[in-house]
Amino acid sequence: MTILSNSTPVTPQKPWKVSKKQQLPNLFLIAAAVVASFVIVAATPMKGKLAYLLLFFVIGTTFQLALSWYKRGRAAAADTVAGAVMMAGAFIVFLPVASLLITTIVKGSKGFRPHIFNHTMAATSYSDPLTSGGLIHAIIGTLFLIVIATAISLPLSILTALYLTEIKGKASGFIQFLVQAMSGVPSVVAGIFIYAAILLTTNLRGSTFIGALPLAILMIPTVTRTAQEVLNLVPNELREAGLALGATQWKTVATIVVPAARNGLITAVILGVARIAGETAPLLFTLGTSDKINWNPFSGGQNALPYYIWSGLRDGTEGGINRAWTGILVLLILVLSLFVSARIFGSRKVK
Amino acid sequence: MMSTVNSNNEENNGEDMSITTPSTSSLSSVAANHASQRQPGNAPLGSGLEARGIHAWFGKHHALENVSLDFAAGTVTALIGPSGCGKSTFIRTLNRMHEFIPSAAMAGEVLLDGKDIYEAGTDVTKIRLQIGMVFQKPNPFPSMTIGQNVLSGLKLAQIKSPKNNDDLLEECLTRAGLWTEVKDRLDAHAGGLSGGQQQRLCIARSLAVNPKVLLMDEPCSALDPGSTLRIEDTIGQLAQTMTIIIVTHNMQQAARVSDYTAFFLSDGGPGQMIEVGPTNEMFSRPKDQRTENYVSGRFG
Numbered sequence A: 001m002t003i004l005s006n007s008t009p010v011t012p013q014k015p016w017k018v019s020k021k022q023q024l025p026n027l028f029l030i031a032a033a034v035v036a037s038f039v040i041v042a043a044t045p046m047k048g049k050l051a052y053l054l055l056f057f058v059i060g061t062t063f064q065l066a067l068s069w070y071k072r073g074r075a076a077a078a079d080t081v082a083g084a085v086m087m088a089g090a091f092i093v094f095l096p097v098a099s100l101l102i103t104t105i106v107k108g109s110k111g112f113r114p115h116i117f118n119h120t121m122a123a124t125s126y127s128d129p130l131t132s133g134g135l136i137h138a139i140i141g142t143l144f145l146i147v148i149a150t151a152i153s154l155p156l157s158i159l160t161a162l163y164l165t166e167i168k169g170k171a172s173g174f175i176q177f178l179v180q181a182m183s184g185v186p187s188v189v190a191g192i193f194i195y196a197a198i199l200l201t202t203n204l205r206g207s208t209f210i211g212a213l214p215l216a217i218l219m220i221p222t223v224t225r226t227a228q229e230v231l232n233l234v235p236n237e238l239r240e241a242g243l244a245l246g247a248t249q250w251k252t253v254a255t256i257v258v259p260a261a262r263n264g265l266i267t268a269v270i271l272g273v274a275r276i277a278g279e280t281a282p283l284l285f286t287l288g289t290s291d292k293i294n295w296n297p298f299s300g301g302q303n304a305l306p307y308y309i310w311s312g313l314r315d316g317t318e319g320g321i322n323r324a325w326t327g328i329l330v331l332l333i334l335v336l337s338l339f340v341s342a343r344i345f346g347s348r349k350v351k
Numbered sequence B: 001m002m003s004t005v006n007s008n009n010e011e012n013n014g015e016d017m018s019i020t021t022p023s024t025s026s027l028s029s030v031a032a033n034h035a036s037q038r039q040p041g042n043a044p045l046g047s048g049l050e051a052r053g054i055h056a057w058f059g060k061h062h063a064l065e066n067v068s069l070d071f072a073a074g075t076v077t078a079l080i081g082p083s084g085c086g087k088s089t090f091i092r093t094l095n096r097m098h099e100f101i102p103s104a105a106m107a108g109e110v111l112l113d114g115k116d117i118y119e120a121g122t123d124v125t126k127i128r129l130q131i132g133m134v135f136q137k138p139n140p141f142p143s144m145t146i147g148q149n150v151l152s153g154l155k156l157a158q159i160k161s162p163k164n165n166d167d168l169l170e171e172c173l174t175r176a177g178l179w180t181e182v183k184d185r186l187d188a189h190a191g192g193l194s195g196g197q198q199q200r201l202c203i204a205r206s207l208a209v210n211p212k213v214l215l216m217d218e219p220c221s222a223l224d225p226g227s228t229l230r231i232e233d234t235i236g237q238l239a240q241t242m243t244i245i246i247v248t249h250n251m252q253q254a255a256r257v258s259d260y261t262a263f264f265l266s267d268g269g270p271g272q273m274i275e276v277g278p279t280n281e282m283f284s285r286p287k288d289q290r291t292e293n294y295v296s297g298r299f300g
Helices: A020-043 A049-072 A074-111 A136-167 A172-182 A187-199 A208-233 A236-244 A249-260 A262-277 A281-286 A305-315 A318-346 B024-037 B087-093 B124-130 B146-157 B165-175 B195-207 B225-238 B251-257 B279-284 B289-295
Strands: B049-058 B061-071 B076-080 B104-112 B131-134 B213-217 B243-247 B260-265 B272-278
Touching (some): A049 A074, A074 A318, A136 A172, A136 A208, A136 A262, A136 A318, A208 A262, A249 A262, A262 A318, A281 A305, A305 A318, B049 B087, B061 B087, B087 B104, B087 B213, B087 B243, B124 B131, B124 B146, B131 B195, B165 B195, B195 B225, B225 B243, B225 B251, B251 B279, B260 B289, B279 B289
Parallel strands (some): B061 B272, B076 B243, B131 B213, B213 B243
Antiparallel strands (some): B049 B104, B260 B272
16 A cells, blocks of 8 residues: 655545535425415415415425435435424424413513512402512422422332332332322322312311322322333443442442432432422312412412412403413423423532 | 454464464463462462352253362462353352342352351351452443442441551552552542453452452453453452452463363253363363363364
8 A cells, every 4th residue: 555645734524515506406496395385375275374384395395205216216215205204293393382482481471570579469469460469479389399299209209119120029010000000190180189088087278288299199100110210221230240249239229229320310300390390280179278478388278380370360360361371481480490400410420 | 262362372463363273282381381470379368169069040941050169269260161151150159149130049059168158047248248259341330430439349338448448449459450540530430441441440349348259250351452461460469369260251361360270061951060170281181072172272
């Protein structure tokens, strides 16, 4: 092999990139598809934005299909169609999410003012102007509910997941079945269960703690199943390494398996919180109600953001509905910031 | 089998390794060399281990049949044989790791300093503390730093070392041949090390609890020749203070590191121990024709 001398400087290039010249037929096809959709909408009784979109998608895909078939054959044509279907799927999923977010931000920002974070509804009714009242009591209530429900369900869920993945005891099959059955329980049933089991049979009244109980019931299966998945991903070699060093099973699980699965377990908790943060139905039976801040989780009614949203909608006045939208926006921000802080806190490495 | 490239095997160098198989005489000369370098008679530490009539099953499958082997204190014994002959199963019965497979069963006795480790009422965690193990795939704990990994055995077994932790850390990493490479980054995560370094870290980890016997299940099979050489050096040094039993697919390695070699084979039925003897004899004048065939590279 001879060594070629190469004195000219070499610059980084991307020879695989599609050049503008190669893109021309594609642009032409897209323009043709747009024109064709307009013509068809104008010439036929089809009407509306959806018609434009649908026609554009069908015609555009057909043109692309024809082009790639003509240029590169049948396999390439199938590739084009598969790509178009995936794009359409992603777009269809993205559309409602984006619409939901934008609507919430637009409608919620009307009542999103600084004073809602240091006022309650104690001296304000829902129909009053948006310049009065606030929802700090509902934010505090929701945080209380999340903390109490997590405190109850997290240990139970992690221990159940450890039983299913590490101990694999005789009752595993039955417990697995129960957890799966529990994840199908409608939230309103969980609420009615606590109502019937506790509020109807004792002198207790609705409170934050009682309201957190149905939420814990809903959270347990979600956290258990996710935790189980991530614990199963921990390589068996690590367990063997721990046991071969003379550790008991419990020591191996606590010092090796659980830390190795830490990020996944945090995801499990996040999914669990996401499951309950917006729940309204179970709270209607169990939370009591309050228009002001209640710092005592064990006595007196409480409010929560979903409950506040529901109250505003039920009020039905313009003010009430605007307050509900603001409540939705605040709930969205609250849940998002909880997730982000859990991620940052959770992925912190040991130096 | 013989295509394994070894850094210091002259006959296997170059591109013709597929047609060249080292002769038995070259292996036995390696073994003789090795034996002259070490003096196993020098008041060895460690403990003797004796396996008596070991059988092993997985469900109904009889994997290992009637293996009896005596491992003298302070010696290195290599277990060789083709895949599926029960070497790994056997080594896992020696520190009771075999029983973690749900369908597993066994028969026989394993005597550590004359006491059966399978005797009813034995504290199995104490057994594994005395009989350490290094696995085929490096398995450092990913959530711990390099330093924490080495000392993890103390924490896991809830024991205290007579030395202070810094000294122990340095000693274990030095004995495992890793100290100079990691001494400035003991707080770094173990996952950032290369495969060979990770395996030496795992060796350091098993040394920290001061085992009397060290079992190694193909410790170099996933490593490059350079790392393999480092680990073989390490084994040579460790043998002065403990009994080592190593499973290997690499016959040059067996010849280089071991005092004794045992040959395992399965003829389709359960794996059996065919022959055991001093390593240089096993490679120069094996008694059994099947051993001869295997060590000369005629099959496997």
